[in-house]
Amino acid sequence: MNYKYHPTIDGFYGDFGGAYVPEMLHSNVAKLRDVYEQIMDEPEFKKEFDELLRDYVGRPSPLYLAKKLSASHGCNIYLKREDLNHTGAHKINNTIGQILLAKRLNKKRIIAETGAGQHGVATATVCALMGLECIVYMGAVDIKRQAPNVARMRMLGATVVPAESGSKTLKDATNEAIRDWINNAEDTHYIIGSAIGPHPYPDMVTKFQSVISEEIQSQLQEKTGKDHPDYVVACVGGGSNAAGAFYHFLHDDRVQLILAEAAGKGIDSGESAATSILGTKGIIHGCMTLLMQTDDGQIVEPYSLSAGLDYPGIGPMHAHLITSGRAKVHAATDDEAMNAVISLSKDEGIIPALETAHALAILERIDFNKNDNVVICLSGRGDKDLNTFIDYIGQN
Numbered sequence: 001m002n003y004k005y006h007p008t009i010d011g012f013y014g015d016f017g018g019a020y021v022p023e024m025l026h027s028n029v030a031k032l033r034d035v036y037e038q039i040m041d042e043p044e045f046k047k048e049f050d051e052l053l054r055d056y057v058g059r060p061s062p063l064y065l066a067k068k069l070s071a072s073h074g075c076n077i078y079l080k081r082e083d084l085n086h087t088g089a090h091k092i093n094n095t096i097g098q099i100l101l102a103k104r105l106n107k108k109r110i111i112a113e114t115g116a117g118q119h120g121v122a123t124a125t126v127c128a129l130m131g132l133e134c135i136v137y138m139g140a141v142d143i144k145r146q147a148p149n150v151a152r153m154r155m156l157g158a159t160v161v162p163a164e165s166g167s168k169t170l171k172d173a174t175n176e177a178i179r180d181w182i183n184n185a186e187d188t189h190y191i192i193g194s195a196i197g198p199h200p201y202p203d204m205v206t207k208f209q210s211v212i213s214e215e216i217q218s219q220l221q222e223k224t225g226k227d228h229p230d231y232v233v234a235c236v237g238g239g240s241n242a243a244g245a246f247y248h249f250l251h252d253d254r255v256q257l258i259l260a261e262a263a264g265k266g267i268d269s270g271e272s273a274a275t276s277i278l279g280t281k282g283i284i285h286g287c288m289t290l291l292m293q294t295d296d297g298q299i300v301e302p303y304s305l306s307a308g309l310d311y312p313g314i315g316p317m318h319a320h321l322i323t324s325g326r327a328k329v330h331a332a333t334d335d336e337a338m339n340a341v342i343s344l345s346k347d348e349g350i351i352p353a354l355e356t357a358h359a360l361a362i363l364e365r366i367d368f369n370k371n372d373n374v375v376i377c378l379s380g381r382g383d384k385d386l387n388t389f390i391d392y393i394g395q396n
């Protein structure tokens, strides 16, 4: 595959990105970057990665024309079915790439952070596949709301460690994972689950996920005779599914790129995770990006009913795409996302993840033309959210 869109050599996308890591991780991150750059040019790596994506993950994932959804929005809406991947979301594309990299680095121990548990499950899965030790940090609040995924990780042989600080969600799990990495830099690879973190992570995760847009190009060509959509819509936590769905269209101005953030209880409610709207420039978890912070630089606790979007930052590539005007952002509240879950379930027979539902919920804010081809990245399935759905339906 041709990769056309890159950060600078230091990992910057405009003003955002870079590698702001403590001294003790410096040589580790530099080695990771070197080996990453090397393997991306190796045909054997590409072959192993592609074979696992095909035979283990089940790629290509289908591109499905959702007729009722299309009719209700007056355009052609295609769902890129990442929910049908092994383990139920797009996260596995990245963990397959990173576990192959960890093997090249001769690492024996894998750590990861997780919010909704999807990245933890995807990491535990590839560790089982490759026979590597796996430790997953997860906020104590998320452990409660995502119990089925915690059980899955344990069945796969991973150790799940609760993060008890702060809001006890994704940001706190990430802090714990970074702490572990600093203490065990020699034998441990940290599999970051989104397009965030110090360079080369945002670029690496983006390129491992870019198989999503690579497939969209050929699938659309086959279905519509055009190799590009008019819109690509994706939800954004840290930004990995969006990065993958956008990647091969980043240079193509015919394609409008739309991000859906979690407004939580409302953008101005004080309980929100609409990072790009509420955020300002600063450093979080190793990169310069947009993040929710107080005037004196303390991170503001984010909130979203959806554990996978409950993060106070956004990937640096997205920060650049948004501030440069290339991508547009809309935010959906918890209630709007829940309504979108219910609609897609009833209309199309597909129960989406609560994260994904944010991308569906913002469709009504866009004025589509009748002939527009719109691709929505259906990032994951809703099985893991059943407890949240049951509680919500009980209260409403």
Ligand SMILES: *Cc1c(COP(=O)(O)O)cnc(C)c1O
Pocket (backbone or CB within 6 Å): 089, 090, 091, 116, 118, 119, 193, 194, 195, 235, 236, 237, 238, 239, 240, 241, 242, 308, 309, 353, 355, 356, 379, 380, 381
């Ligand atoms: C993790 C997750 C997300 C959010 O993460 P991104 O890195 O922004 O893609 C979205 N949808 C699903 C199903 C997830 O598991």
